[in-house]
Amino acid sequence: MEAEALVTSLRNQLVDLLGRDTVVTEPHDHEPYCRDWHGDMTSAAVAVLRPRDTGEVAAVVRACRTLDLDIVAQGGNTGLVLGALPDRPERQVVLSLERMRHIRSIDEDDFSAIVEAGCVLEELKLRLEERGLFFPLTLGAQGSCRIGGNVSTNAGGVNVLRYGMTRELVLGLEVVLADGSVWDGLSTLRKDNRGIDLKQLFIGAEGTLGIITAVAIKLSPLPERIETALLGVGDLHTAIALYRHARRACCDLISAFEFMPPSAFTLAREAQPDLPLPIATDYPAYVLIEISSSGLIDAKQLMEGLLEQAMEESLVLDGVIATSQAQARQLWAIREGMNEGQALRGPHLRTDISVPLSRLAEFVAEIGAELDDALPQCLAVAYGHVGDGNVHLNVLPPAGATLAERHALIGQAKKMINFRVDHYHGSFSAEHGIGRLKRDEFEHWISPVHRRLLEALKRAIDPEYRLNPGCQLPSITAR
Amino acid sequence: MEAEALVTSLRNQLVDLLGRDTVVTEPHDHEPYCRDWHGDMTSAAVAVLRPRDTGEVAAVVRACRTLDLDIVAQGGNTGLVLGALPDRPERQVVLSLERMRHIRSIDEDDFSAIVEAGCVLEELKLRLEERGLFFPLTLGAQGSCRIGGNVSTNAGGVNVLRYGMTRELVLGLEVVLADGSVWDGLSTLRKDNRGIDLKQLFIGAEGTLGIITAVAIKLSPLPERIETALLGVGDLHTAIALYRHARRACCDLISAFEFMPPSAFTLAREAQPDLPLPIATDYPAYVLIEISSSGLIDAKQLMEGLLEQAMEESLVLDGVIATSQAQARQLWAIREGMNEGQALRGPHLRTDISVPLSRLAEFVAEIGAELDDALPQCLAVAYGHVGDGNVHLNVLPPAGATLAERHALIGQAKKMINFRVDHYHGSFSAEHGIGRLKRDEFEHWISPVHRRLLEALKRAIDPEYRLNPGCQLPSITAR
CATH class of the missing domain: 3.30.43.10 (Uridine Diphospho-n-acetylenolpyruvylglucosamine Reductase, domain 2)
Structure with a gap:
């Protein structure tokens, strides 16, 4: 009271x-x-x-x-x-x-814009597209997420392999600091080597060092042609070999390279029963690939050339290239429906893992076998942006499981997975950040030297521990 | 004594x-x-x-x-x-x-390597090329500079517009801190969002926060075809319009875009009297452009297509495409000879400026007129990586000037240029850093909030001010 x-x-x-x-x-x-x-x-x-x-x-x-x-x-x-x-x-x-959703300026000749932190990502992308400009950040949540949050969490998404994480798309920041002063680092310069790059401190800090109020972003020419294909492949190992081949063959113009297991189709259909499936659903694995281009480079020719080579070298077993935007959207609907399908199956373990690309297939095979062995009643699903070495390895408890049983299974699977990730020098948070959900993993992972650096940084920039205490590292951010 | x-x-x-x-x-x-x-x-x-x-x-x-x-x-x-x-x-x-010049590992499948700080850049590049891999950092000093220094200074160079500054090529670092402890951040993961990205602190800090001992670097497929052309253009404004056009036309596969004034030829010939000049030397301005590709994309076709369009749109007046590697090297020899030629003319003002690309032409015209007006006895030369908004605007005193006269002229020109750079919200150090040479400009430029953040950072990470005192900001780094 x-x-x-x-x-x-x-x-x-x-x-x-x-x-x-x-x-x-x-x-x-x-x-x-x-x-x-x-x-x-x-x-x-x-x-x-x-x-x-x-x-x-x-x-x-x-x-x-x-x-x-x-x-x-x-x-x-x-x-x-x-x-x-x-x-x-x-x-x-x-x-x-x-x-704070105002677009303060767009400079077409400079390929840059200055936008306030509250600008919704999709609205921003559309406004830029009208001017022939492209902001590459592309995520499932783009209709709701806001650019300040994207920067604070250094968001990833499907275009990272071509354009980089959010960090690489940021030219400048405006930040309100813990004492109420404003750091004006809102430059649009592409090259600026005036000492330590302070903006990097706030990117990915999840609001623990300052409050981002505006962002200067780096833009690209809008792709004029986008080709999308869904391919059946032999396994994850082959999918990764295909990606390596595609990097060279297409000069890194691949804008998305998403891996899916056959269960993707089952899960997507559970969420969207009428979803058309344009390819046989019993290949061992699938790749959703997108190539985009502008000007003199023909993405269609590239995609056809790539698939021809890949078929010859047995990297691809079967494939369908979307012949219309509507069909391309259907291919993406499988990837997105897969997420919805998992949500419909009730509480489950979601992970966001990266390991070096050269060891990803081995990692997924090993942990997959361990999970099958220890938790045969669960469905393990590995999918995601494998071109970046990033995989979402989710574990779905059986339909009849109670909430308590689910939590037990989730806990067990998480422990097994984190152990394996450590062993492969991987990351338990490839793109989602730490927040409050992954604090324990973070505590467990950081070395004493890393911890001391973080502590020193927090004390230096937010000495009263006022900004987002409890986030990332409670022992150093909570008063 | x-x-x-x-x-x-x-x-x-x-x-x-x-x-x-x-x-x-x-x-x-x-x-x-x-x-x-x-x-x-x-x-x-x-x-x-x-x-x-x-x-x-x-x-x-x-x-x-x-x-x-x-x-x-x-x-x-x-x-x-x-x-x-x-x-x-x-x-x-x-x-x-x-x-410390050991290459600790190269992972071809992961497109990454781990190298010690003392590894000479050119040696590293050659070792990687043998394996079909490419480390894009390309600088005049690459036969002598070392990767640790490149990272500490966040080096730029001619490939920035396609591959980014050194910062964007770094996946991880190993750093010895001021207390003698070692921070092991030597991950090769492409995506890793485990909280604040500590390595960013040390990139560009010029050894004031830690000593970089090893670097995990991001590699690319080796370009298989490189096309080089030297173009005569109407002015800097048109050169920038050409770059914008080329970005779209060639999907950002332009690996270099260097601007030169006609005096480039005079200066290059002063250094290398036998240098062949493959184009009329009286166009108002020149662009050295390089397009590189691998696999299915034909750089030659791209270059020819681009030049055809650019001629039609009057963006280019004349041009020569190198027909052999030897000829390509001759074209680059003009760009490099230009630097040597300046050195031969004795002490002069070297600058390293960036302004937003959309205002670069206006900036160069304005400061050019001011310098001609105030210092008619000097030769002002503007050239460089203009695709990034980066220009080296150098001022050469007349041949007969004494050292004292030179210093006076250099001081006067520097003052005028810095004033104009400020006015255009540009940077007085686009790629070279601060060091000890640009401390005064840095002192003058930083805001009180920026200074407080730098002070707090230094105090937090190197509390005894033992690492490179006197560099960047003496008032906060010297004891």
Whole structure:
């Protein structure tokens, strides 16, 4: 009762300091900000704060210092590791950037733009496409995620193998620091070697070192021709050999290279029963490949040439090239339907692993056999952006399992997988980040030297531990 | 005399701690380590230390702590901003990585390698080429520079527009920290989002935060066909329009795009009187363009197609495509001879500027007119990697000028140029770094918030200010 009164008092003080328009006070209005993307977790906060510009973000930070509140910055709340979900409702606020969605400038001749953190990725991409420009970041959540969140989590997606992670698409940042000051690093220069590159600190820091309010992004010419094909292959090993061949054959113009097991079709059909399946569904494995081009280079010719070579060298058993955009969308619908199908099967283990590409096939075979052996009742599904050495190895408990049984199976599978990942010098978080979900794995993995560096950094940049405490490394970020 | 005795005593103590083999004690043997690449500056040091492995580097750091000495790390000593040149001979040692030149591993299937910091860039490139692999970093100094220095300075070069700066070619690092501990971040993973990306701190820090001892690098397939052409164009504005067109037309397979003024030919001939000039030398401006490809893409067809379009659209006035590797080398010899020719004209102002590409032509025209107006006796030469918005705008005093007159003219030109660069939100160091040469510009440019962040970072990572004090920001790095 006393705690509740305290929270109410804090809310009122926030309204006094920031105005009614910025502060969402009603707990029932907090829900969309305090529930994670998968719907697995709900939380609460003292308030949700929705500033409209950089000055207001700075004012929010100062107000929170005054009231001794901690700040969890949030973009589209589409993260997969609970990085933007408050976990101490009585002393944290959610700072939502959703009202800062202005595109400040687009410079076609410079292939750059400056956008506010709350800009929705898909809206941004469409606005740029109208001008013949391309922002390569492409993710399932792009209709909801926001560019500030993409940068804070260094998002990946399907285009990484050609264009890089978000980090490589960022030219500059504007960041509100823990003391309320604004670091203006919003340059659009492509080359700038003026000392230590401070923006790198904030990319992938999940809001623990500063609050990103605007981003200068690097653009590319819009691809004019996109060719998509679904290929049946012998196994993951061959799929990786195909990728290596394709890199050389197509000068790295491959914009996506997604691996799927045969169960992809079953799972996709469970989510979308009418989904057409354009290829026999009993090959050992599948690859969804996309080649895009502009100007003098003909993506169609490239795709046909690549497949001809790959067939000759027995890297591909069968394949279908989409003959229309509608068919290309259907091929992608299998890849995306696969995710939905897994969700429909109830709580399961989702992982986001990378190992060196040269060892990926061996890794997946080994852990696959171990899981089959130890947990024969579960379905293990390995798929993903294998061109980057990145695989989502998910484990689905059987249909009849209770929630308790599911959690037990998930825990067991996770332990086995993490052990194997360690052994292969891989990463348990290739693209999703750490957040609050992977803190234990992170604690377990980091070396004493790595920990000391992180501690020193946090102390240096956010000495009061006010920004997203509990995220990444609780022992150093929570007060 | 007393100071000399102290230095001798320190030298002897270093030998006691590290062994005779690691310590170069004789001052006359220090010279190659204590003179800058241009030969403009010479300095001295207590000793030059040449460890053979990471453990010995750590031992050097510990010994220097014991003796209260500061450490200037050095690779090939080819830097252009005095970043690796000691400036307090009585309390600094040079730590040369030159004996750590081992390639620890090459993984062809993973397109990655792990190499020690002292590996000479050209040797590394050749070793990789034998295996069909390509490390894209390409610089004038590649026969002498070393990979650790390339990473510490985030080196640029002619291939940046296709492959990025050195930062984008680094997958992992091994770093000896100021307390002698070793941070092992030597992963070859292409995607790894386990929290804050610590390696970014050390890239471009010029040895002020740690000593890089090994690097995991990202490789590409070796280009199989390289086409080179020299084009006459109307002006810089048209050259930039040509680059924009070429990006789309060739899907960013342009591996070099160098701009040169007509004086390039005069200067190159001064250095190499027999250099053949394959094109009329009186066009207003020139572009040296290179397109490289492998597999199914024919660089020759691309180059011919691009030039045909560019002629039609009047972006190019004249052009010659090299018909042999020997001819391609001759075209590059003009670009390189131009540098030598400038050196032969005696001390002059060298700059390394970037501005947003959309404003580069305007910037060069404006500052060009200002310089012609204020310093008509000097020759201003603008050339460089303009595809990245990067231009070297050098100012050459007249032949008869005394050294004092030269210094006065250089100072005046530098002031004018920096003022204009500021005005265009450009960078006074697009690729060369800060070192000791550009400290004043850096001091002048950084905002109070930027300075506070740098100070906090330095204090956090090198609390005794032992690593390369005097480099970048003396006020925060010198004790």
